[in-house]
Amino acid sequence: MPPALEVKEINKSFGSHRVLHEVSFAVEAGEVHALVGENGAGKSTLMNIVGGIHNRDAGELLLKGQAIDPADVWQARQLGISVVFQELSLTPNMTVAQNIFVRREPTKALGMIDWQRLNADARALFEQIGVDISPTELVGNYSVGIQQIIEIAKAISFEAEVIIMDEPTSALSESEVDRLFGIIADLKAQGVAIVFISHKLGEVFRIADRISVLRDGEMVGATKPAESSPDEIIRLMVGRSFDDLYPPKGVVGDEVILEVRELSHPPLFHDISFSLRKGEILGIAGLVGAGRTEVARAIFGADSYSSGSIALAGERLDIKSPREAIEKGIVYLTEDRKVMGLFLSMTMRENIVSAALGRFVGALGILQHKEIAAESGRAMQRNDIRPRDDLLSVNSLSGGNQQKSLLAKCLSANPKALLADEPTRGVDVGAKVKIHQALRDLANHGVGVIVISSELPEVLGLSDRVIVFREGRISAILAGDNISQAEVMRHAVQ
Amino acid sequence: MKSVSRYLIVLLLLAALVAGSVPSMAQDAETYGMVxxxxxxxxxxxxxAGMVDAAARIGDHIEVQLLGPAEWDASLEAREIEQLTARGVDGILATAGDAETMNASIDGAIAAGIPVVLFDSDAPGSDRLAFAGTNNYNAGCSAGQAVAEWHGDAARVGISTFPGPDHLGKRVAGFEDCLAAAAPGAEVVQVVNDEGRVDGAETAITAMLQANPTINVIFASHGNPGPGAAAAVRNLGIVGEIDIMAFDFGLPVLELIESGEIRATVGQNPYLMGYMGMLLAYGARHETGVTAGTGFGPYASLVDTGVQILGPDDIDPFKNPPTFE
Amino acid sequence: MIKLPGLPDKSKALLNDRSVILALLILVISIALSLLTPAFLSSRNLTFVVTGMTYDLLMALGMTVVLLLWGIDLSVGSVLGLTAVVTTMLLQDGAAIPLAIGLGLGVSALCGAINGFFVAYLKIAPFIVTLGMMSVARGIATVLTSGYFVSGLPDAYKAIGQGRLFNVPYMVYIALVAVVILALLLRNWRPLREAFYIGTNPEAARLTGIRVAMITMGGYVFCSLMAGSAAIFMTSRLSMGFFQFGLGAELKAIAAAVIGGASLRGGTGSVIGTTLAVFLLALINNGFVLLRGSPNAQNVIMGGILVVAIMIDAYRRRDRDED
Known part of the structure; x- marks a missing residue:
């Protein structure tokens, strides 16, 4: 029996830039086939070709052995190939059912839409995949995680034989991931072929039957999880081993840099007390919505808090704005670099020095451009931001380099305490390694670093101590041998 | 408590009745409002002032009031008309802040049997009985005839106006027609867009005069370009070589006529608008048995209050306009 | 990739791309006009073109800063009218010239401060706030004068707008100095550099420690002060005050700033670009009169230019926001 979907020797270039070279790949019915690779390796382009969004330059697409040539997303779906995009394609101000059955609503006489059947069909679909989502609710009223599941339900509703999921878990909480994996298992049992694209190797090893690795537009290996290890996959992806992902831990001093006492702002967080030492990386783990970002923003003065106290190097602070926090030496690296962190249309140089302009002013507030250029150049070097031209606008950079620019911006403010919120969100493994190293270097230079991350391996690999948040409270502070994935999860969920 | 308040209401009603009947005791008293x-x-x-004089001429029993907003807001005028209608006045004179906004309130007053006469700015879409104001074509014509008298066939004219308002188009057309009739050899060399502004007129006329050295007259179709034209002539250092015909008698125009920089201005006659408007309203209020149903009446539907060409010898009376309140 | 004005270095001098295009357009139109009409290329004509555009230039410069901050100020024309009325009425009542000017500019700054306060601190949409100020300021100017012209101004005051040096009015020099100073400040002065950040991403600017509210408020005060300065020049040059002064000026100022490279979506703006755009529009108007174009066509052309500029802005914005 031929595979459900087979791609053969696909080539694709954008202009002079070769994205895919002689890529072949197959997924069987009832199989979950993971496709991994760094950002820019060509995963999304490959799937866009299969899904009918891009044309291929050369090669063949075979669906159950038959050559196909989908002209657009719609046609691909009719053929039985559904893509669940990383960027959601739902319309927030339409109902869930309308979104799922857009362009193929059941009709009554005279072409009037049969709303009752529309909603009933949607309800039946959700029952089938075992989720409780109201068909008549507006999509915009659901969280991004639920929207992702609606998007998947939409793909299923096409009676797809092949479903391609592009980073489906990037916006999901842990429990939502579990639910998604349950759905995937059901689909598998029904004989659907699934292509699972992800950065997160833990998830890949949990769900995949086969793993294929793309690097620089070429297929560099295909293996089964049982016969491989994350370490090997990473080596295939970047030519680097897992151990190198995290820098060696440093020596933590006794001196407390940041002291937080009984910080509360109901209902977001209650009685948050901890201290951050000089040279320490303090990890904060917890589920999405446990109050981690809220506490960091309150310390930084971006949001207010109701009670409690914050002290920096023994001095009690009464910070009312981010400006005051930065002046004192507390810097927050935002989790959302595009919306709240970077000035996308401005140059890298302008971004890097933005939080430190005060250091480069002469008389009457006139800026010292030479010193700015020098500082920017140093930061580009230190953080290995590429291309090494700081007059390019930030939106021309890859995600990893944007994130490195954001870190450089925070560092140029000379923090005494850095609150890094999801410092490696959406970046490839190479950039991740660089950012981890930079954070450790910072700690080694005596800065106190807090790392908030939803990726447990990152928190574990990077931190000297780990604080676990649960429902707005600290449920545990772990140190030394107590830091383990199982221990953190136990405190995070119960 | 309840009964006390009931007595209070009765008392208040009685007081209001007595107060309201006081004016009606003077049988002949009539009230007219200008909005x-x-x-x-x-x-x-x-x-x-024209309205006050006309009212005095009719008799002591005519009472007049000046009402309306200090801003340029036709909707506030409409509200004044509605209040006058509610009070049941004997007649309303109004000038329309814009051509449409007040139609409903004017129609309401007419429906309530109150004659409404518009002056200066008409609301042609309303049911108003009559309009007393400047016929803009005739006003432009008077200016054209005066320019023909100044220069005859040698007149070379630049006109400053701006596209849009209907009345400006009529003034320019009247000017061109009557100049051509009175001095066939005269010529309108160019029309420029002053964008309705003094500074816009200065810039546009300065450029026009440079491009057309033959121009010896400038006609300002509205109140703003007159001083702008004078500034343009000053810019080019040709004061005395160009005759400016301004419009209206705003203070800067009068000063420039006095200093000789503007030769004359087209003076509308607001006094006559008020005077005629009062007579028209009174006439409509008091139809005679003879005119009823004939289509004639003691009022006309359109009255041209005319213009005067004001030169240096004519302007003294205009420097001190009457004030009220 | 889109090139935007960054912190300057040798490769990106004062002129960004838009300014070069505008300068070329000006050159082409100038050559065409000098071939078509002898009256165009005289120092006298060009002097008056520049004189006539001074008011628009000052207001467009103020508008550039507000647009840069991702704001808009619809009240500049009305603030000009109010300042004109207040200053000339004070002079008419015999106030000393510096006092009258000071109070007039004070009124304009107050209008700007009110705009800025509502926008920056109460977070009300600038379109709404300044639309309100547009109506209020014009209303006050109207009520103060009842539609009268204010005249009888002292000669020493008139000299501000009418006096000349080398046959060029003082106010042209003053405007040029304002252009140069503002161009330098926009490149080098910290609060104005921070305005670029605010206009690009206000929330990121706040989290970066930039005084967003204060600088935003300052932008509106500056914009109103420029309108007030235009009022001083206009009243002294024309020897009168009038409540309708500045009517419709906001649209011309926005048009010039956008043509000059500012975006309605904030974050960009160029003093040189705005200046060239004002000059370009003034040249087109001048050419229209010199070539005896019909006033109707002139309105259509000016409207068309504005539409094209806004379309270019929308296109560029889409480009920029896409990635």
Missing amino acids: VFLKGSEFFNWAY
């Missing part, structure tokens, strides 16, 4: 925008402006003060 303007820019209340307090010299132009409408002249108009109100």
Whole structure:
């Protein structure tokens, strides 16, 4: 029996830039086939070709052995190939059912839409995949995680034989991931072929039957999880081993840099007390919505808090704005670099020095451009931001380099305490390694670093101590041998 | 408590009745209201002065009032008309801050049997009985004839106006027609867009005069380009070589006529607008047995209050407009 | 990739791309006009073109800063009218010239401060706030004068707008100095550099420690002060005050700033670009009169230019926001 979907020797270039070279790949019915690779390796382009969004330059697409040539997303779906995009394609101000059955609503006489059947069909679909989502609710009223599941339900509703999921878990909480994996298992049992694209190797090893690795537009290996290890996959992806992902831990001093006492702002967080030492990386783990970002923003003065106290190097602070926090030496690296962190249309140089302009002013507030250029150049070097031209606008950079620019911006403010919120969100493994190293270097230079991350391996690999948040409270502070994935999860969920 | 308040209401009603019947005891007393925008402006003060004089001429029993917003807001005028209608006055004179906004309130007054006469700015879509104001074509014509008298066939004219308002188009057309009739050899060399502004007129006329050295007359189709034209002539250092015909008698125009930089201005007659408007309203209020149903009446539907060409010898009376309140 | 004005270095001098295009357009139109009409290329004509555009230039410069901050100021024309009325009425009542000017500019700054306060601190949409100020300021100017012209101004005051040096009015020099100073400040002065950040991403600017509210408020005060300065020049040059002064000026100022490279979506703006755009529009108007174009066509052309500029802005914005 031929595979459900087979791609053969696909080539694709954008202009002079070769994205895919002689890529072949197959997924069987009832199989979950993971496709991994760094950002820019060509995963999304490959799937866009299969899904009918891009044309291929050369090669063949075979669906159950038959050559196909989908002209657009719609046609691909009719053929039985559904893509669940990383960027959601739902319309927030339409109902869930309308979104799922857009362009193929059941009709009554005279072409009037049969709303009752529309909603009933949607309800039946959700029952089938075992989720409780109201068909008549507006999509915009659901969280991004639920929207992702609606998007998947939409793909299923096409009676797809092949479903391609592009980073489906990037916006999901842990429990939502579990639910998604349950759905995937059901689909598998029904004989659907699934292509699972992800950065997160833990998830890949949990769900995949086969793993294929793309690097620089070429297929560099295909293996089964049982016969491989994350370490090997990473080596295939970047030519680097897992151990190198995290820098060696440093020596933590006794001196407390940041002291937080009984910080509360109901209902977001209650009685948050901890201290951050000089040279320490303090990890904060917890589920999405446990109050981690809220506490960091309150310390930084971006949001207010109701009670409690914050002290920096023994001095009690009464910070009312981010400006005051930065002046004192507390810097927050935002989790959302595009919306709240970077000035996308401005140059890298302008971004890097933005939080430190005060250091480069002469008389009457006139800026010292030479010193700015020098500082920017140093930061580009230190953080290995590429291309090494700081007059390019930030939106021309890859995600990893944007994130490195954001870190450089925070560092140029000379923090005494850095609150890094999801410092490696959406970046490839190479950039991740660089950012981890930079954070450790910072700690080694005596800065106190807090790392908030939803990726447990990152928190574990990077931190000297780990604080676990649960429902707005600290449920545990772990140190030394107590830091383990199982221990953190136990405190995070119960 | 309840009964006390009931007595109070009865008492208040009685007091109101007594108060309300006082004016009606003087059998002949009649009240007429004038509704303007820019209340307090010299132009409408002249108009109100005309109304006051006409009322006095009719008799002591005629009472007149000047009402309306100090801003340029036709909706506030409409509200004044509605209040006058509610009070049941004997007649309303109004000038329309814009051509549409007041139609409903005017129609309401007419429906309530109150004659409404518009002056200066008409609301042609309403049921108003009559309009007393400047016929803009005739006003432009008077200016054209005066320019023909100044220069005859040698007149070379630049006109400053701006596209849009209907009345400006009529003034320019009247000017061109009557100049051509009176001095066939005269010529309108160019029309420029002053964008309705003094500074716009200065810039446009300065350029026009440079491009057309033959121009010896400038006609300003509205109040703003006159001083702008004078500034343009000053810019080019040709004061005395160009005759400026301004429009209206705003203070800067009068000063420039006095200093000789503007030769004359087209003076509308707001006094006559108010005077005629009062007579028209009174006439409509008091139809005679003879005219009823004939289509004739003691009022006309359109009255041209005319213009005067004002030169240096004519302007003294205009420097001190009447004030009220 | 889109090139935007960054912190300057040798490769990106004062002129960004838009300014070069505008300068070329000006050159082409100038050459065409000098071939078509002898009256165009005289120092006298060009002097008056520049004189006539001074008011628009000052207001467009103020508008550039507000647009840069991702704001808009619809009240500049009305603030000009109010300042004109207040200053000339004070002079008419015999106030000393510096006092009258000071109070007039004070009124304009107050209008700007009110705009800025509502926008920056109460977070009300600038379109709404300044639309309100547009109506209020014009209303006050109207009520103060009842539609009268204010005249009889002292000669020493008139000299501000009418006096000349080398046959060029003082106010042209003053405007040029304002252009140069503002161009330098926009490149080098910290609060104005921070305005670029605010206009690009206000929330990121706040989290970066930039005084967003204060600088935003300052932008509106500056914009109103420029309108007030235009009022001083206009009243002294024309020897009168009038409540309708500045009517419709906001649209011309926005048009010039956008043509000059500012975006309605904030974050960009160029003093040189705005200046060239004002000059370009003034040249087109001048050419229209010199070539005896019909006033109707002139309105259509000016409207068309504005539409094209806004379309270019929308296109560029889409480009920029896409990635």
